[in-house]
Amino acid sequence: MSQQAVPIEPHETLYLPLRRRFRREYETTPEGTRELRLFFGLKELTFDEPELFSFGETLIEQDQFMAGSATTWSSGEPHPWERVRQLLETLLAEDILSREPPKPPAGEGDQHRRFLAAEALRKAPTEPLWWNPDCPKVMERLTGRPLELGFLEAVLPVHRIAHPALDAEGRHVGEMNVFPDVMRMKLPTEWRPCPYPGSRYRDDAMMNVTALRSMTRHWTPVLQGTLAVREEFLRRHSLLPDGSWRVGDLHALACSVLALPTLLLMRGNEPVPNGALEPVLSSMFRVTDGVRMVMFTLLTSPELGATYDSPMTASELLRITERNGLLLSPRGVCAGPPHLMEEFLATLLEGRPVAGAPAPMARWEAELPLAVDYGLLGLQLYVLQYNLWKHMTPAYEVIRGALLEVEAEPGGVLDRLRAHVERDWENLVAIGLNEPELRDRLEAGRVEIYEHAQRGQRGFREDALLHLRDAFLPARDEVDAKARLRLRELIHSSVGSSSSAWRDVLDTVADAVAEFLAIERSMIAALEALQRQVNTLLQRPHPARRFSSADLSLHHVLRVGVIRVLPYLMDVLRDELGITVENMANLTRIEITNA
Incomplete structure (x- = not known):
């Protein structure tokens, strides 16, 4: 019989080995009931009976206690022992309480050991790989297909392009989050258990002390640079009347901060060489990327229910981040000390002036208007790229339904086709795209991002506003008609x-x-038009050839091995029927490759 199965006795000593992981909140439900909620990492305990509030409040102050004493954790009469026993046994079963005294913190938890073991086996480049100017060679090495530099933003989100670049300290801008991961080198990194109270306290995943040291060395200029981007952004967008941010605008601001070092690395004239980026800028990127990820989660997670216009403050952002476990990651927890996180968010959201004498203007501050434009163009490209699955999923749904209607010879072509479609469908179900309501909700959010990003660009005219849904309207022209007949054949x-x-x-x-190809062809035209704007902004030539779906699909190839790999319908035709399709704004090429 396990220790947990043995009933707790009043004389037993119980321990809370990770007490500092607790965080508490009082909330009022829609029905008007006040509740105490205790968060322990990703676990949530809810006390909806007022007589148990004192129990919860006292519990999280204990490192150890005699079980029977918990009956006195009351604002009135002592609690009955049987009721307390039930509560304590529930906490024991959830591994919040322990019968064993806590052991000294181990140097590494199981999760971190698994991560290090995977790192040791991971194939990594031994020399730096970087896009500018080597995009064709690098992309061919990674995917088997070269890609001109002038098409990169149409394939990779702007907020991820700088990830594999090295700064002047020899660290990747994206640190452990480099995308694509195959460009991440094996760099010396010091790891330590997280000592900060809250969800990440002594988590099995450790924190990257190497990146933290770099950030703290450059902290004041990081805040000054962040404040400068904020000021430029607010020349184009306004805060809510109470001074809070719209969630969507804060997401766009974070993308604009990330666009600054990316612009300097990617511009056509005098780009910053790989390995020479100022550590101030790489630190700005890393700390702000956390804000971007939280805002993106809010905008895309139905359970969190945020819209573009939902208000956001620094304190609310910290609360949401802690409450939803967004400081945790399999590769390492956020290393930011709480007081620095509060200071950074006060700077980013509230515009708090940076203490001390003003620093001299950095060389890159003159590039801020271009950087914000670059970030906003990148957001529009990103929206187009990801909204494609809103239209691809119904095609999968129709194909799957048709294939399920008839029997196929086991192991035959049709059986393999159906199996491939079913695997892809399971991936779409896993992220909820099989639900039309969710698809519509996500598209509605993307419409707002797309339109707000346009309105934030310098020189914008309202009569020139482009609508997202128009980018997915098929032309219904001769190209579409011929593609349909060719596919049937x-x-x-x-x-x-x-x-x-x-x-x-x-x-x-x-x-x-x-039908999907007709929609995709329209989207590719919009994507290519935006890419031309990016190339003009960066002062680099636009490729002579047309952008195609084969280029766009490189993003899917680079995502192999990451969480939530999105399927691509043309891969089904290629893998199971030997049919290759290449879609461009002006034509659709369909060929047999296994004849």
Whole structure:
């Protein structure tokens, strides 16, 4: 019998080995009931009976206690022992309480050991890989297909482009979060258990002390630089009347901060060489990227329910981050000390002046208007890229429904086709895209991001506003019609089935793919037009050829091995039927490759 299965006796001593992980909040429910909520890492304890509030409040102040004494944790009469026993046994079962005295902190937890073991086995480049000017060679090495530098922002989000760059201290700008991960080198990194109270206290994942030291060395100029980007951003956007931020605007501001070092690295004239970026800028990037990720989570998570216009303050941002475990990561917890986090958010959100004498103007401050424009263009590109799945998922739904209607020979072409579609569908279900309401909600949020980003650009005119949904309207032209007929022909040819039932199914599959391709072709035209604007801003040439779906799909290739890999419908045709499709704004090329 396990220790947890043995009933707790009043004379027993119980321990809270991770007491500092507790955080408390009082909340009023929609029904008007006051509740005490205790957060212990990702676990939440709710006390909705006022007579238990004192129990919860006293519990989190104890390092150890005699079980029977918990009956006195009351603002009135002592609690009955049986009720207290039940509460304590629940806490014991959840590994919040322990019967064993806490052991001295181990140097490494199991999760960190697994991470280090995976790191030791990970294939990593032994020399720096960087996009500018080597994008064609680097992309071919990573994916097997070269890509011109002038198409990079249409493939990778601007807020991730700087990740693999090295700063003047020899650290990746993205540290452990480099995307794509295959560009991340193995760099010496010091790890320590997190000593800060709250959700990350002594978490199994440790904190990156090397990056923390760099940030603290440059802390004052980091705050000054952040304040400068904030001031430029607020020349284009306004705060809410009470001085709080809109969640969507704060997300855009964070992207603008990230765009500053990215602009300096990616511009056509005198780009900062890889390995020469000021550590102030790489530290600004890292600390602000945390804000971007939290805002993105709020905007895309139905359970959190935020909209573009939801208000956000520094204190609320800290609360949400702690409450939802957003300081935790399998590769390491956030290393920011609480007082520095508070100071940074006060600077970013409230515009708190930086203490001390004003620093001389940095060389890059003249680039702030361009950087904000770059960040806002990047947001528009990002919205176009990710809204594509809103339109791809219905195609999967139609194809899946058609394939499930008829029997297929086990192991045959159609059976493999159906299995591939089913695997992809499971991935779409895992992220909720099978639900039309969620797809519509996400698109509505992207519409706001897309339009606000345009309005924030210098020189914007309201009569020139582009609407996101227009970018996904098919042309219904001759190119689309020919693609539909070509798909029917090649799919029938590849499958080779003469059954009338299967002929109808294959026509349904072909038509669903053709409908998606028509939508994708329209989106690619919008994507390429934005990429031209980016190239003009960065003063670099636009590629001579047209951008294509084969270029766009490189992002999917780079995501292999990461969480939430998104499927791509054309991979199904290629892998199972030997049909390759390349979509461009002006044509759709469909060919058989396994003949």
